[in-house]
Amino acid sequence: MAVFGKAQYIKRVEDNRLLTGTGGFTDNLARPNQVHVVLVRSPHAHAKIVNIDTAAAKQAPGVVAVYTWADMAAEGVGDFSFPTMFPNADGSKPEMTPRRSLAHEVVRHVGEPVVAVVAETRLQAQDAADLVEVEYDMLPSVSTIEDALKPGAPLVWPGAPGNRAGFNRFGDAAKAEAAFAAAAHVVKLDVVHQRLIVNAMEPRAVMAEWEDDRIVVHIGSQNPSVTRDTLCDVILKMPKDKVRVLVRDIGGGFGMKVGIQPDEAVAVWVAKVLKRPAKWRAERSEEFAATTAGRDQLHKAELALDADGRILALRLEAFANIGAYPARAGVVIPLFVGPKVTTGTYDIPVVDLRLNCVLTNSATIGAYRGAGRPECILDLERVMDTAARQIGMDPAELRRRNFVKPSQMPYTTAMGEKYDSGDFDLFLTKTLEAADWNGFAARKADAEKRGKLYGRGLASYVEWTSAAVMNEMAHYEVKADGKVTIWMGTQGMGQGLQTSFTQLASELLGIDPSKIEIAMGDSDRVGGVGSMGSRSAYIGGSAVLTGSEKLVEKGKELAADALEAATADIVYSAGRFTIAGTDRAVDFGQLAARQPDKRIFIENVNTVDGIAWPNGAHVGEVEIDPETGRVELVRYTTVDDVGRPLHRPIVFGQIHGGVAQGIGQALLEENVYDRESGQLITGSFMDYAMPRADTFPTFSNTLDDSVPAKTNPLGAKGVGESGTVGSTPTVMNAIMDALWPLGVRNLQMPATPQRVWQAIRAARG
Numbered sequence: 001m002a003v004f005g006k007a008q009y010i011k012r013v014e015d016n017r018l019l020t021g022t023g024g025f026t027d028n029l030a031r032p033n034q035v036h037v038v039l040v041r042s043p044h045a046h047a048k049i050v051n052i053d054t055a056a057a058k059q060a061p062g063v064v065a066v067y068t069w070a071d072m073a074a075e076g077v078g079d080f081s082f083p084t085m086f087p088n089a090d091g092s093k094p095e096m097t098p099r100r101s102l103a104h105e106v107v108r109h110v111g112e113p114v115v116a117v118v119a120e121t122r123l124q125a126q127d128a129a130d131l132v133e134v135e136y137d138m139l140p141s142v143s144t145i146e147d148a149l150k151p152g153a154p155l156v157w158p159g160a161p162g163n164r165a166g167f168n169r170f171g172d173a174a175k176a177e178a179a180f181a182a183a184a185h186v187v188k189l190d191v192v193h194q195r196l197i198v199n200a201m202e203p204r205a206v207m208a209e210w211e212d213d214r215i216v217v218h219i220g221s222q223n224p225s226v227t228r229d230t231l232c233d234v235i236l237k238m239p240k241d242k243v244r245v246l247v248r249d250i251g252g253g254f255g256m257k258v259g260i261q262p263d264e265a266v267a268v269w270v271a272k273v274l275k276r277p278a279k280w281r282a283e284r285s286e287e288f289a290a291t292t293a294g295r296d297q298l299h300k301a302e303l304a305l306d307a308d309g310r311i312l313a314l315r316l317e318a319f320a321n322i323g324a325y326p327a328r329a330g331v332v333i334p335l336f337v338g339p340k341v342t343t344g345t346y347d348i349p350v351v352d353l354r355l356n357c358v359l360t361n362s363a364t365i366g367a368y369r370g371a372g373r374p375e376c377i378l379d380l381e382r383v384m385d386t387a388a389r390q391i392g393m394d395p396a397e398l399r400r401r402n403f404v405k406p407s408q409m410p411y412t413t414a415m416g417e418k419y420d421s422g423d424f425d426l427f428l429t430k431t432l433e434a435a436d437w438n439g440f441a442a443r444k445a446d447a448e449k450r451g452k453l454y455g456r457g458l459a460s461y462v463e464w465t466s467a468a469v470m471n472e473m474a475h476y477e478v479k480a481d482g483k484v485t486i487w488m489g490t491q492g493m494g495q496g497l498q499t500s501f502t503q504l505a506s507e508l509l510g511i512d513p514s515k516i517e518i519a520m521g522d523s524d525r526v527g528g529v530g531s532m533g534s535r536s537a538y539i540g541g542s543a544v545l546t547g548s549e550k551l552v553e554k555g556k557e558l559a560a561d562a563l564e565a566a567t568a569d570i571v572y573s574a575g576r577f578t579i580a581g582t583d584r585a586v587d588f589g590q591l592a593a594r595q596p597d598k599r600i601f602i603e604n605v606n607t608v609d610g611i612a613w614p615n616g617a618h619v620g621e622v623e624i625d626p627e628t629g630r631v632e633l634v635r636y637t638t639v640d641d642v643g644r645p646l647h648r649p650i651v652f653g654q655i656h657g658g659v660a661q662g663i664g665q666a667l668l669e670e671n672v673y674d675r676e677s678g679q680l681i682t683g684s685f686m687d688y689a690m691p692r693a694d695t696f697p698t699f700s701n702t703l704d705d706s707v708p709a710k711t712n713p714l715g716a717k718g719v720g721e722s723g724t725v726g727s728t729p730t731v732m733n734a735i736m737d738a739l740w741p742l743g744v745r746n747l748q749m750p751a752t753p754q755r756v757w758q759a760i761r762a763a764r765g
Contacts (some may be wrong), residue, residue: 009647010506010513012499014492017249024248026205026218031277034207035064037267038125039280040115040132041290042107045361045678046141046154049105049114049134056131057117062124064274066132067116067266069102077101077269078234080262082326086166086335089356094166095159097359099325101235101262101269107136108156108324109361110673110680111289113263118270118278141361143673145298145319148360156324156359165326166357168335170342170415176304176352179313183304187387192748193375195296195321195671197288197688198368202251204291205281206264208271214242217268220250220257222491223530227260228523235265236272247521250493254661255367256292257493258329258532263290288683293671294368296321297334301379309393311402313350314414316342316379322357323364330365331357338372340464341725343413344380345424345615346402351414361678367532369661370724373463381459381729382736389740395458395733396432400425403460410710417464419613420710427639427704428460428617434702435619435637443621443635453624455738461726462615465534465718471607472535473528474543476551478600482575482589484509485517486547489528490540492520495720496650497536501544503647504714508548510574511588534718537646538612542712547604554602558591608712614722616640618659618730624738629757631667631735637700638726643709643717651719655701658723664691666731670750689750739763 017023054066080099087093103114115132119125140154147153148163156163180186207218221227228245232238267280302315320334335355342351388395403424404411411419440456447454473489486505492498498518506513552572559577560567563584571580578585592600621635638655645651668689672681682688708715735751743763
């Protein structure tokens with residue numbers, strides 16, 4: 001077989017269809033006799049549903065049906081409620097708010113779906129939706145963590161007293177207390193991780209139709225098989241072999257499209273009941289108000305250091321807003337997943353973590369690129385920079401003194417996580433060199449001559465990947481024409497998986513990339529977990545590696561039979577099997593043609609040995625106008641350890657996208673509810689600031705693959721979320737470096753011009 005990593009990088013195989021407008025998106029689908037679903041949503045944050053009058057809507061032109069939760073419940077539809085996994089701090093077991101496709105009795109956030117209107121056209125359904133009259137009895141609401149935790153605050157759900165919905169603890173409180181008591185330096189910092197809207201380019205969409213006695217669901221989902229299973233168990237109450245989920249192109253996922261959300265499932269149920277194709281597509285305003293959001297946490301971090309700047313202990317109290325209706329990701333991410341990287345790249349001997357989930361009258365929190373790791377790394381890197389300033393030490397030197405060393409690998413953190421590999425000092429050193437760290441003073445002096453404030457920020461990060469499940473599928477099929485189709489359980493959503501896996505399989509099999517097709521998104525053909533948690537390359541890619549090996553071994557057996565030779569005498573190269581020392585040979589296509597079904601088929605499920613830990617260091621520099629508070633990011637440098645990259649251009653694209661997303665959080669993005677009414681203030685792009693091309697300088701990105709992972713045969717570590725993890729603390733540290741001489745000691749995100757200007761004015765008295 002070919003040696004992995006030695007070939008030239010192929011062009012992206014997805015680009016032709018995406019750039020020419022021939023990509024296959026769910027909203028492009030149309031079927032004869034199709035109906036359209038439009039959802040009537042709550043305008044209130046918290047209210048009893050007194051009465052629903054659908055009479056006028058049912059009489060409107062083109063209307064086929066109007067449904068409420070009572071109709072769905074009567075058909076045996078279940079709910080999406082998340083079971084209680086974590087008790088509260090006092091040991092009590094909270095109930096989780098029942099989460100349904102349509103509201104029942106009470107609405108608990110603006111945008112919650114209440115009624116489904118089904119009509120022959122989308123416009124008719126929209127017009128009829130305006131005729132639905134819902135009478136509400138207003139209830140008091142809470143939309144922020146602070147308000148939800150106040151004594152006597154309105155309850156989102158009676159089964160969760162105090163609006164608390166789960167608690168988890170890590171570490172040793174007594175040892176931490178002793179470390180803080182003995183510390184020469186103690187640093188404290190409150191960090192607000194604001195709520196973010198996912199804003200994938202493609203809004204969510206669903207098309208469901210009947211094929212004979214089966215339902216086929218077209219949807220942009222990051223994990224088709226999981227989506228099928230949820231639909232069968234909760235909505236359709238049908239055997240899994242009677243439901244097929246097909247995923248075509250996806251215009252971005254970012255965690256929002258993991259599985260299926262309750263409102264998406266309505267259209268699938270409508271197709272089942274009406275026996276007609278049914279389609280639903282979210283308006284952009286619905287995506288702002290009703291889909292899962294990200295982050296929304298309040299952290300209180302403390303770091304204890306000795307006189308030499310070595311870390312003695314880390315303490316963290318965190319509160320996570322999980323919305324009105326808890327989802328699995330919304331609970332597990334802050335209580336279990338994110339904390340895995342709490343100690344970052346540092347040898348921190350003691351931790352004490354207290355983690356809380358809080359209910360509010362807001363949309364459900366779900367996975368969002370990075371999923372908990374950006375929050376914890378941001379805490380750590382912000383407090384590290386603050387410590388360096390308070391001690392009077394260079395921030396790079398403080399980090400060097402505390403890094404986990406290569407000689408300590410494999411290293412078990414105070415969280416119990418095992419780092420298999422990593423050279424954190426190496427990547428910091430390379431980043432400082434690439435960023436011209438020593439030339440900073442001259443750039444700062446130049447900016448100050450122009451009346452600007454200038455600062456630089458540094459972050460060292462480590463990333464937990466895999467979403468827990470360590471196996472993935474890659475089934476191989478060779479046809480008589482010699483073309484190889486690889487059915488993958490992972491799912492592309494714009495990150496270039498088809499290209500990466502085509503590149504890998506081409507190298508491993510030694511055949512032209514044009515003869516390889518990477519097929520994903522069909523629950524009939526392959527299962528698997530899907531794509532999330534940066535697991536695709538190192539778990540899915542490892543399945544391609546072992547699948548290629550199994551295919552070649554199977555080919556050798558078939559070739560031995562065809563050539564009447566011993567299997568041990570068969571050698572393989574570039575798609576051909578030859579008897580060693582002779583010119584007698586047969587190729588893959590010829591072997592496939594000899595089989596009864598004219599194909600060679602290999603089922604392959606591969607399990608990796610453990611978590612992969614991408615890491616690296618980022619440096620950024622900012623220029624601030626003190627008269628307006630405007631922050632301009634002028635330089636940005638990264639050196640990243642993603643293990644062995646499958647396709648370097650794809651990796652750089654992922655780093656660029658992740659960095660941009662993290663910078664957007666640092667400077668611009670914030671999803672805001674009115675604290676009195678619970679109304680969504682940032683309900684459109686008129687109010688919610690997304691980063692644009694002119695937000696960013698030219699990025700300088702370098703990969704170093706000298707420290708491969710030891711937990712998988714590829715040595716890959718994952719990259720999809722790394723940029724997001726490292727960039728946000730880098731930018732915030734740079735801003736604080738510029739503002740620190742003025743007396744500003746803390747600044748919350750996003751660092752908008754108004755917020756920065758106010759901080760400068762307050763510091764100047």
